[in-house]
Amino acid sequence: MKLNPMFKSLLSVIVAFALLGLNARPTQAGEMWITNEKDHTVSVIDTATLEIKATYNVGLRPRGITFAKDYSELYICASDDDAINVLDPATGIVLRSMESGEDPEQFALHPDNRHLYISNEEDALATVLDIETGEAVAEIDVGIEPEGMAVSPDGKIAIVTSETTNMVHWIDTEKAEIFNNTLVAQRPRHGEFSSSGDRLWVSSEIGGTVAIIDTATQKIIHTISMQIPGISDDLIQPVGIRLTSDGSKAFIALGPANHVAVVDAKSFEVIDYVLVGRRVWHLAFSEGEKRIFSTNGISGDVTVIDVDKLKPIKTIKVGRFPWGAAFKPD
Amino acid sequence: MLPRTCLLALVVGVFLVAASGTASAQQGVEAAISYVRQPTERPAVLSNLDPIPVDEGLAGAVVGTDDNAGTGKFLGHTYSLSVFDLDGDGALVPVSGPLNTPGDLIVIDAPKAAILAFTDRPENKSRLIINVRSQDIALRDTACRANLLHTIPSHAMRADALTQFLLLRGWDDLVMIRGRHPVDRAFAEAIHGSVDKFGLKIKQTKDWVADADLRRTASSELPLFTQGLGKHDILIVADETDDFARYLPYNTWLARPIAGSEGIRPVAWSPVVESWGAAQLQARFSESAGRPMRPVDYAAWAAIRTFGEAVTRTNSADAATLRGYILSDAFELAGFKGRKLSYRDWNGQMRQVIHLVHPRAVVANAPLPGFLHQRTELDTLGLDMPESACQLFQE
Numbered sequence: 001m002k003l004n005p006m007f008k009s010l011l012s013v014i015v016a017f018a019l020l021g022l023n024a025r026p027t028q029a030g031e032m033w034i035t036n037e038k039d040h041t042v043s044v045i046d047t048a049t050l051e052i053k054a055t056y057n058v059g060l061r062p063r064g065i066t067f068a069k070d071y072s073e074l075y076i077c078a079s080d081d082d083a084i085n086v087l088d089p090a091t092g093i094v095l096r097s098m099e100s101g102e103d104p105e106q107f108a109l110h111p112d113n114r115h116l117y118i119s120n121e122e123d124a125l126a127t128v129l130d131i132e133t134g135e136a137v138a139e140i141d142v143g144i145e146p147e148g149m150a151v152s153p154d155g156k157i158a159i160v161t162s163e164t165t166n167m168v169h170w171i172d173t174e175k176a177e178i179f180n181n182t183l184v185a186q187r188p189r190h191g192e193f194s195s196s197g198d199r200l201w202v203s204s205e206i207g208g209t210v211a212i213i214d215t216a217t218q219k220i221i222h223t224i225s226m227q228i229p230g231i232s233d234d235l236i237q238p239v240g241i242r243l244t245s246d247g248s249k250a251f252i253a254l255g256p257a258n259h260v261a262v263v264d265a266k267s268f269e270v271i272d273y274v275l276v277g278r279r280v281w282h283l284a285f286s287e288g289e290k291r292i293f294s295t296n297g298i299s300g301d302v303t304v305i306d307v308d309k310l311k312p313i314k315t316i317k318v319g320r321f322p323w324g325a326a327f328k329p330d
Numbered sequence: 331m332l333p334r335t336c337l338l339a340l341v342v343g344v345f346l347v348a349a350s351g352t353a354s355a356q357q358g359v360e361a362a363i364s365y366v367r368q369p370t371e372r373p374a375v376l377s378n379l380d381p382i383p384v385d386e387g388l389a390g391a392v393v394g395t396d397d398n399a400g401t402g403k404f405l406g407h408t409y410s411l412s413v414f415d416l417d418g419d420g421a422l423v424p425v426s427g428p429l430n431t432p433g434d435l436i437v438i439d440a441p442k443a444a445i446l447a448f449t450d451r452p453e454n455k456s457r458l459i460i461n462v463r464s465q466d467i468a469l470r471d472t473a474c475r476a477n478l479l480h481t482i483p484s485h486a487m488r489a490d491a492l493t494q495f496l497l498l499r500g501w502d503d504l505v506m507i508r509g510r511h512p513v514d515r516a517f518a519e520a521i522h523g524s525v526d527k528f529g530l531k532i533k534q535t536k537d538w539v540a541d542a543d544l545r546r547t548a549s550s551e552l553p554l555f556t557q558g559l560g561k562h563d564i565l566i567v568a569d570e571t572d573d574f575a576r577y578l579p580y581n582t583w584l585a586r587p588i589a590g591s592e593g594i595r596p597v598a599w600s601p602v603v604e605s606w607g608a609a610q611l612q613a614r615f616s617e618s619a620g621r622p623m624r625p626v627d628y629a630a631w632a633a634i635r636t637f638g639e640a641v642t643r644t645n646s647a648d649a650a651t652l653r654g655y656i657l658s659d660a661f662e663l664a665g666f667k668g669r670k671l672s673y674r675d676w677n678g679q680m681r682q683v684i685h686l687v688h689p690r691a692v693v694a695n696a697p698l699p700g701f702l703h704q705r706t707e708l709d710t711l712g713l714d715m716p717e718s719a720c721q722l723f724q725e
Contacts (some may be wrong), residue, residue, distance in 0.1 A: 121610060122610065123398060123613075127417075143400050143401060145607065162400070164397050164400065164664070165397075165400045165401040166401065166642070166664075167404060169404075178404075181404040183642065183643075185662070186670060187607070188652070205664070206664035206670045207664075225656075232706065233706075234670055
């Protein structure tokens with residue numbers, strides 16, 4: 001195509017302005033890493049363009065995913081390899097694998113940036129792994145089918161939820177011992193501490209509720225029930241939870257209800273339900289908590305939600321059965 | 331399993347560590363569960379493939395007991411399983427476990443007549459008994475008993491699951507072959523009832539009479555046998571003793587799929603169920619039993635877990651307390667079927683998803699989309715409150 005010089009220069013001005021416009025937007029630069037449970041891959045989404053920028057092969061049945069505090073390494077539970085993969089986020093190459101105990105499903109990184117607390121789903125164990133040495137430093141007997149794992153912001157407490165035992169086990173991280181158990185509703189999947197550490201949110205998938213537990217007493221102080229018109233109550237199955245760091249909002253993935261509930265984290269009232277893809281598992285915020293990404297297992301995609309407007313912005317196709325999500329800023 | 335004293339010591343040890351907060355109020359409950367079994371008489375079948383395991387049912391109860399102990403060890407609750415054989419005269423023979431006679435919490439694995447004779451014994455009136463074997467509809471209807479719950483789905487629940495699937499697919503031109511045993515007739519009757527309920531019709535029902543050894547002659551006998559069935563979308567077969575239906579696929583006159591006891595089957599459980607965490611239960615079961623998990627194993631697992639869940643939440647092993655809790659709205663059990671399990675308070679039947687499976691995969695799960703109910707969609711399967719003649723659950 002031939003363009004006249006005048007038009008050409010006009011075009012370049014327009015392009016320049018457009019680029020300027022892009023730069024002027026609040027920065028969303030970064031990467032959202034997604035584990036694809038049935039593809040043995042991770043998908044990397046560019047959070048500025050909301051396009052897939054890379055897909056890397058990892059171990060078998062990747063589920064839990066988290067970055068080192070300085071983002072120098074990425075850790076992935078390769079459940080069917082009984083291993084934790086350590087990836088170089090710059091290249092997507094698996095640098096090494098650490099033995100994790102059988103069937104690692106979820107894990108949480110201690111604030112010391114050195115110890116991973118891992119739930120071993122098929123072994124009724126929690127394993128504490130030293131990342132520097134690659135050795136397990138403790139194994140703790142917990143209930144049947146442990147899944148949800150979280151470490152308190154001060155690092156003193158780790159919790160694990162066991163799905164068939166229906167409990168939150170409270171672990172003293174110094175002693176590597178359980179110091180209390182809290183009975184919750186059926187099939188607890190995930191636990192999330194508030195940024196202050198004084199509350200623990202726990203989702204019960206089959207119970208259909210989220211319990212707010214006081215960290216100091218380990219007692220349930222409130223239970224959130226959710227209802228969506230036109231959707232059977234027993235299909236509202238909460239799994240992943242994320243809390244904004246200012247303590248204002250909670251986002252709860254509702255599984256086969258295909259919605260994310262938005263909850264006022266102070267009054268515990270449900271503010272809204274955002275429609276996402278099918279069987280939504282887990283959630284992660286991108287830069288500045290402006291957006292939250294949901295992994296939609298059955299539809300094999302990720303929904304990007306605007307946190308202020310509480311509207312879905314885009315759906316991005318990833319691998320088969322996306323499970324976990326973790327954000328890395330640029 | 332650990333010896334009981336050792337288990338107790340373990341429980342005490344864990345309890346000392348865990349002695350504060352929520353858990354501390356609950357302690358010292360011993361739930362002794364009895365598994366009472368009477369082998370179901372099995373007529374001879376054509377094929378020697380797929381023998382029924384001798385521990386069918388009990389193997390599920392063993393895994394359920396381990397699962398209960400997993401919760402119990404943090405709460406100071408202990409569980410035991412005692413096994414009894416029930417002979418034809420009603421005599422009980424202890425087989426294993428700490429009890430010499432059955433206690434108040436009983437799982438029964440027996441045919442309908444033996445279940446009724448057992449539940450009607452005076453000493454059993456105040457006990458809580460869960461049926462894991464008989465799918466007989468009358469036990470949930472005119473022959474219900476107030477002390478008897480059911481985790482195994484009824485023939486009616488399975489039939490309704492199949493009919494919903496046929497309706498959803500629009501495969502509504504139906505014919506049937508039914509076997510000659512009472513259980514075949516019962517399943518066939520349930521399918522007829524279900525098809526009627528949902529507004530469909532079975533155009534023709536043919537009785538299975540052939541007595542040839544089909545391992546040699548299926549390919550010549552069955553096309554002829556099915557030739558007279560006329561035009562249809564799908565052939566339903568009621569062969570609950572697993573006698574002849576395995577020879578039907580690819581041996582029919584018309585190229586049509588098969589449903590019911592062969593082909594696509596409505597079942598309480600199957601090794602192909604893997605979603606909703608089912609893979610974990612399948613793995614625990616096959617590790618423990620050394621074989622895949624069958625529907626009666628699942629029913630026994632669910633019965634034991636029902637007792638366990640009720641003990642956990644009520645902090646009691648008293649039969650009346652547990653019965654009240656199990657039949658209340660508060661009861662819910664995660665059963666790896668995608669929806670919570672609960673009990674119908676009008677006849678004691680456990681609500682559950684019915685899986686529609688073929689040998690290699692789950693095809694669909696009932697209740698199917700679009701079958702609605704004011705209480706829960708699970709109540710579109712089997713006898714709903716107005717349909718059941720059972721009055722004994724009304725306090």
